[in-house]
Amino acid sequence: MVDFFGETLFAYAVVPLAKIIVAIAVVLGIIAYTTFAERKILGFLQVRTGPNRVGPWGLFQPIADVAKLLGKEDVIPNRAVTWAYVLAPCLVVGPALIILSVIPFGPPSGEGPVSSWFITDVNVGLLLVVAIASIGVYGLLLGGWASNNKFSMLGGLRSAAQMISYEVPQGFSLVVPLLMAGTLSLVGIVEAQLAQGRWFIFGFFPFGLLAFFIYFVAGVAESNRNPFDLPEAESELVAGFHTEYSGMRFALFFLGEYANMIVISAVAVTMFLGGWLRPFPNVEWLSFLDLAFLPAGLAGLLWFLVKLLAFLFVYIWFRGTFPRYRFDQLMDLGWKWLIPTALLSVAATGLWKILI
Amino acid sequence: MDFLLVNGPGLLFYLFAALAVLAAILVVSLRNPMYSAFALLTSFLAVAALFFLRHAEFLAVVQIFVYGGGIMVLFLFVIMLVNLHRLQEMRIYGMQWPAALLLAVMMIGLVSWVVAQVQFSPANISPEALVSVEGEAVGNVQAVAWQLYQKYLLPFEIASLFLLVAMIGAVVLARKE
Numbered sequence: 297m298v299d300f301f302g303e304t305l306f307a308y309a310v311v312p313l314a315k316i317i318v319a320i321a322v323v324l325g326i327i328a329y330t331t332f333a334e335r336k337i338l339g340f341l342q343v344r345t346g347p348n349r350v351g352p353w354g355l356f357q358p359i360a361d362v363a364k365l366l367g368k369e370d371v372i373p374n375r376a377v378t379w380a381y382v383l384a385p386c387l388v389v390g391p392a393l394i395i396l397s398v399i400p401f402g403p404p405s406g407e408g409p410v411s412s413w414f415i416t417d418v419n420v421g422l423l424l425v426v427a428i429a430s431i432g433v434y435g436l437l438l439g440g441w442a443s444n445n446k447f448s449m450l451g452g453l454r455s456a457a458q459m460i461s462y463e464v465p466q467g468f469s470l471v472v473p474l475l476m477a478g479t480l481s482l483v484g485i486v487e488a489q490l491a492q493g494r495w496f497i498f499g500f501f502p503f504g505l506l507a508f509f510i511y512f513v514a515g516v517a518e519s520n521r522n523p524f525d526l527p528e529a530e531s532e533l534v535a536g537f538h539t540e541y542s543g544m545r546f547a548l549f550f551l552g553e554y555a556n557m558i559v560i561s562a563v564a565v566t567m568f569l570g571g572w573l574r575p576f577p578n579v580e581w582l583s584f585l586d587l588a589f590l591p592a593g594l595a596g597l598l599w600f601l602v603k604l605l606a607f608l609f610v611y612i613w614f615r616g617t618f619p620r621y622r623f624d625q626l627m628d629l630g631w632k633w634l635i636p637t638a639l640l641s642v643a644a645t646g647l648w649k650i651l652i
Numbered sequence: 653m654d655f656l657l658v659n660g661p662g663l664l665f666y667l668f669a670a671l672a673v674l675a676a677i678l679v680v681s682l683r684n685p686m687y688s689a690f691a692l693l694t695s696f697l698a699v700a701a702l703f704f705l706r707h708a709e710f711l712a713v714v715q716i717f718v719y720g721g722g723i724m725v726l727f728l729f730v731i732m733l734v735n736l737h738r739l740q741e742m743r744i745y746g747m748q749w750p751a752a753l754l755l756a757v758m759m760i761g762l763v764s765w766v767v768a769q770v771q772f773s774p775a776n777i778s779p780e781a782l783v784s785v786e787g788e789a790v791g792n793v794q795a796v797a798w799q800l801y802q803k804y805l806l807p808f809e810i811a812s813l814f815l816l817v818a819m820i821g822a823v824v825l826a827r828k829e
Binding site (some may be wrong): 377381397418419420423424426427428429431433434438440449452453456457459460463480485514 | 693726732733
């Protein structure tokens with residue numbers, strides 16, 4: 297007999313559900329304020345003010361944006377394929393939020409799944425992340441096809457070609473920290489970094505660094521951000537796959553893009569930058585950075601968030617700095633440079649591991 | 653509630669198995685290739701769910717990654733580029749059903765033979781075999797890797813050689829004179 301209404305229900309239904317709700321709420325909050333930060337930082341980079349009317353320093357701008365988007369008319373084009381048109385935005389946001397379930401935001405705290413700072417830890421964690429991320433391309437492809445518009449269609453095709461191409465170097469570059477850790481569980485990978493006393497970006501120098509660089513470039517391409525935002529290149533394709541979308545459906549595409557940015561940054565932090573660990577976890581005199589005066593785990597969560605936000609800042613910085621690539625340049629970079637380099641660093645790391 | 657908890661895996665098996673079969677039938681019976689492609693995707697994902705239920709996590713995730721994220725995207729890519737309205741009136745594969753029938757019967761025969769083998773020699777195949785190496789419990793990934801790289805290294809390498817040949821063939825075919 298299973299005690300369903302007692303502790304089982306609490307540990308396997310109530311707690312995970314609460315964690316899922318909190319994780320999604322926090323990430324949506326981060327997304328809302330990333331859009332605001334993006335406009336403010338771009339404003340700073342381009343020597344203008346950015347949004348400054350709603351609230352002090354424009355701080356309530358995201359709320360106004362959401363209210364506006366919610367209130368807009370939802371247009372479905374006349375000859376669009378309705379089911380696909382409606383489904384597409386959900387297919388972009390869904391996978392990104394699913395991946396959050398295996399990201400370790402903070403350390404496990406010893407008392408079972410209830411008190412640890414992640415939703416779940418699966419033994420194929422990293423593979424699961426890569427697999428679910430590869431599902432995300434359907435939303436863009438389907439949205440572009442269903443809109444019955446040549447610009448949307450071309451944008452969708454471009455995004456599919458781009459995401460398939462860059463999934464390959466991304467996958468290979470993740471194999472490098474995987475070889476260093478020897479486990480696929482994301483919690484296990486961070487714990488391996490703690491045990492080895494270094495972030496994997498510094499492991500097997502320079503191959504960890506190389507893999508990190510490839511991962512992040514491929515990640516920027518995967519999330520369709522500058523300088524690889526060809527699927528929505530406004531000068532050629534109007535707005536790419538979401539040309540026909542309006543109101544909340546457009547907002548979902550937008551949300552999906554930012555959720556993908558957060559997921560890619562979170563995976564980079566976990567795999568290369570030590571997850572919830574402080575900088576240089578093996579250096580004794582830096583131990584004040586563990587912030588031991590905080591309740592257990594909270595310091596880890598803080599470190600994770602700091603690294604995550606740094607990544608988001610770099611994304612925005614890229615957008616203010618680089619001009620857009622041409623499509624053939626994009627394919628050249630992916631297939632002729634990133635994939636061979638990634639393969640090389642995988643082989644070198646493997647050899648290193650065997651020999652030493 | 654207890655009934656659900658005890659029989660949950662079994663019920664889920666029948667749910668996903670039915671979904672996989674239903675979607676597979678839809679793939680060949682629907683006239684619109686776009687719908688067929690999505691039925692095929694559903695079938696792949698349902699099979700991945702079946703793998704999860706058998707604790708073959710590695711196979712399940714690879715099924716999602718390779719078939720769901722790679723192959724089906726390429727299928728959709730091609731389907732989006734052809735003119736669907738013209739294609740729907742044509743009966744391209746109408747002539748191939750005898751060959752298809754023969755292949756299907758052979759496939760069913762092969763699968764039943766394997767199932768019979770497994771069914772009548774339970775000593776060889778146990779649920780633990782999927783997650784253990786020489787009796788020691790490890791993960792499914794390690795168990796699969798051990799089988800592939802220790803026990804069946806040569807067949808594995810031959811299979812990868814076949815894939816390489818197919819890839820070079822595709823490059824040669826696609827190259828302009």
